[in-house]
Amino acid sequence: MGDGGPGLVVLPALQDRLPAVEGDPRVHRACLDRRSGAHVHRGHRRRAVVVHRADPADGGPGVRASGHAPQRSSIPAPAAHPRFGGVRMTDGIVIAGGGLAAQRAAETLRRAGYADGLRMVCAEPHPPYDRPPLSKEVLTSERRGDSIRFRADGWYVENEVDLLLGVRAAVLWPDERVLHLSDGSALRYDRLLIATGARPRELPTLAGYRNVSTLSSLNDALALRDVLASTARLVIIGAGFVGLEVAASARQLGAEVTMIESAPAPLSNVLGPVGGWFTDLHRFHGVHVITSTTVTAVEGDDRFRLLKLASGQEIRADHVLVGVGVSPDLDWLAGSALPTSGVPVDAEGRSQAEAIFAAGDAALTFDPQLARHVAGSHWERAARQGTRAARAMLGLATGEPPLESFWSDQYGIRINYLGHAPAADAYAVDGDMDATDFQVTYTREGRPVAVLLVGRPRELPQARKLMTNGGSLELLARN
Incomplete structure (x- = not known):
């Protein structure tokens, strides 16, 4: 037995819920009340199960992919569940993702009265957490993962949300309504929300160097914090909001910071000439801002030592953070007929595929001003899209579309x-x-x-x- 938090004891779950493979080091866990010994459940929902799985893609133990396509005969048979508001839920709802959009969707579903199966597939080993602090408070303080979590363990137990941690969406069969996971298991669903977020873009010129990193996860932020504790010279490539926030945090910690931006000014693709104000702000606080140039060559062995720029300048530093934007984390949609570059959705988050919704960085929404579908990575957009998609899944009114919004704290x-x-x-x-x-x-x-x-x-x-x-x-x- 292990400790599942205050008042909880962790015991192995039933194997027919999430079948294990012989020799599989994954731990299947269900939560019981320490005081009464009873399963924590409410109404006709299934009891909550938290599954910690080590994804081989993250370097941990786990069930490795066999290299061939999954067989349809291996999918467990569905179990019956009651109806909600006339919407038949036989296999429940699966949320692929563990970010803000996914969390808001789960909260909205339970708040709206949905009481059938609800599973969240989270690629990271951490329960869902808030990402804006990664470039600010997490870097400049001793805050750990627990302090930025959306909810404590008890919320998922009480609301019977099955968290599958450290496992990724791998293959989607939309016609069969089956989602295969990176550990070899599979989930049937009645409704699927695609909310797998985005991954940072990398620069081929800097690939493979040990002292080059990106920032998109809690582990990334904790590693960068350790770097800043012992690093005097940091180079940030890319002057978007994340790069600007990290520059401000690094200066607060006393690091020497150089920021390299290919555009004429930070955020000029978003704010136009006003982006020049950010150049002045960061220079005032001691950041060496270099614009209108790119990295063309690197000198070093397993660690870079020198960056050569198109402008002819040479920069020596101890560490490089690459912040040149993100791409939707949707490679797992290949072969599903859904695009891997972003899922176009309507105002309520519905895709063209039956029973499939998308929210957050994974979704492309129609912008009437630009007359095309566009991506967006703002916090409030993801939150409201997750809420609207959840309500639409249940046939409920979703209200007005969210207004794009973003905030940042610098100096x-x-x-x-x-x-x-x-x-x-x-x-x-x-x-x-x-x-x-x-x-x-x-x-x-x-x-x-x-x-x-x-x-x-x-x-x-x-x-x-x-x-x-x-x-x-x-x-x-x-x-």
Whole structure:
């Protein structure tokens, strides 16, 4: 027996729920109440099961893929479950992913009264957690994984959500409604939410060096924190929001920071010329910002020692963080007829494939201003998409589509961003940019399409209201 948290004892689960392979080192665990000895369950739901599996792709023990396609005869037969609101749920709902969209979907399903099977397939060994702190608080403090988790263990037990940790979605059979996992097991589903997030892009020039990393997971952040504790010189390639936040955190810790950006200014693809303000901000705080250039060559053995830039400059450093964007983590959709570059969905998260929804970084939503489906990686977008997709799965009203929004903290300055600035044809600045107290309103044909607030968090509700209501620039100025 092991400890499953306060008031809980961990015991092996029934093998017919999640069949193990002979010699499989995975631990199948179910939670019992320590005081009463009873299974924790409510209504007609199945009891909660937490399965910790080591994914061979992460370097741990586990059931390795055999190299051939899974056989349909190996799929367990479905079990019967009651109906919810007229929606027949025989095999329950599977959520592929363990990020924000996935967590919000699980919470919404249970809050809405859905009481059938609910399983979350989480690639990481950690229970679902919040990612914005990775580039800020986790780097600059002693915070560990437990402090940024969405929910404690007890929530998943009480709400009977089966967490499958350290295992990835591997193969999807949409016609059969079967999701194969990286450990060789398979799950049937009535509804599937694709919320596997994104993975960081890498630079081939820097591939294979031990002192080069990316930042997208808790383990990445903890490793980078250890690096910063003993590293004097950090190079950040890419000046997006994550790169900018890491630069601010590293400077707070006393590191010497160089930031290399291929564009004329940080975030210029999003904010246009206003991105130059971020250059000034970081230079003021001691960051060496180099723009309009790229890394062309590297010198080193297993660790790089010198970066050569297209501009002719040479940079010596102890560590490089690559932050040049992300790509949807959807390679496992190959062969399923769903695109691996992002799943197009409607306003409620439905894909073109029956019973399959998508949310967060995995989803492409239609932008009427750009007249095409676009990706988005903002926190609030993922949260609201997960909520809307969950309600749509149950046939419930989903409300209005979410407004794109993002926030960042750099050097103690709160930065808020609403909307989609690349759709704008003009912008106006109100306030004092030098005093880090200003607002930038991006407009298209006189209507606001995006707002950037710097040092003005109290004005966020009004900006959100005007964006949602489609107010004019003149109205925005008067308010």
